[in-house]
Amino acid sequence: ELKVEQNPLFLSMQEGKNYTIYCNYSTTSDRLYWYRQDPGKSLESLFVLLSNGAVKQEGRLMASLDTKARLSTLHITAAVHDLSATYFCAVVPFQGAQKLVFGQGTRLTINP
Amino acid sequence: DAGVTQSPTHLIKTRGQQVTLRCSPKSGHDTVSWYQQALGQGPQFIFQYYEEEERQRGNFPDRFSGHQFPNYSSELNVNALLLGDSALYLCASSPLRSGTISFYGYTFGSGTRLTVV
Numbered sequence: 001e002l003k004v005e006q007n008p009l010f011l012s013m014q015e016g017k018n019y020t021i022y023c024n025y026s027t028t029s030d031r032l033y034w035y036r037q038d039p040g041k042s043l044e045s046l047f048v049l050l051s052n053g054a055v056k057q058e059g060r061l062m063a064s065l066d067t068k069a070r071l072s073t074l075h076i077t078a079a080v081h082d083l084s085a086t087y088f089c090a091v092v093p094f095q096g097a098q099k100l101v102f103g104q105g106t107r108l109t110i111n112p
Numbered sequence: 113d114a115g116v117t118q119s120p121t122h123l124i125k126t127r128g129q130q131v132t133l134r135c136s137p138k139s140g141h142d143t144v145s146w147y148q149q150a151l152g153q154g155p156q157f158i159f160q161y162y163e164e165e166e167r168q169r170g171n172f173p174d175r176f177s178g179h180q181f182p183n184y185s186s187e188l189n190v191n192a193l194l195l196g197d198s199a200l201y202l203c204a205s206s207p208l209r210s211g212t213i214s215f216y217g218y219t220f221g222s223g224t225r226l227t228v229v
Binding site: 098 | 152156170204217220222
């Protein structure tokens with residue numbers, strides 16, 4: 001059964017710093033998604049990564065995928081307070097699967 | 113363009129009762145999935161509906177059931193509520209005729225916060 005693990009689970013950082021969230025998954029998958037969730041709110045889609053070596057960037061966030069290592073990273077550059085949220089990675093467990101398997105989430109707090 | 117809408121937003125029920133949650137998918141979407149998100153956890157897949165049929169189910173007991181209507185809207189029913197059923201229930205939709213998760217993933221609703229006391 002596919003397992004998705006994120007680390008760290010909690011991250012407190014200062015504005016202006018850089019940091020990386022890691023997402024490891026246990027079996028082969030051809031799609032990985034990153035979502036953002038604000039407290040009490042729904043999930044907002046950030047990135048979809050479809051192939052080995054894929055890199056996507058939006059503002060201060062950049063996501064990458066290494067399917068051979070079964071690893072995705074979400075890199076935050078020069079963090080700002082507005083990026084405080086919980087970030088989830090999610091993986092399609094096999095081709096044709098009807099579900100996403102989510103990691104536990106990384107709660108990111110960015111302090112002024 | 114309305115996204116995924118869920119109702120109610122909050123609900124308090126007593127252990128042993130039954131509850132029905134409702135979801136209207138985003139316009140142009142025909143596939144609806146339900147997820148349970150316990151506090152501090154990632155969402156867990158309950159089941160997916162497409163063409164009014166349950167296509168796949170996660171590891172949830174039969175107390176969890178659902179329905180999809182011809183207009184693509186969906187209901188999640190939970191019988192014999194347990195304290196452990198307290199969670200945020202998220203509905204997610206995927207584009208028309210996809211029958212599966214589109215390459216762009218799901219659009220999620222804002223959820224229904226269910227508290228069982």
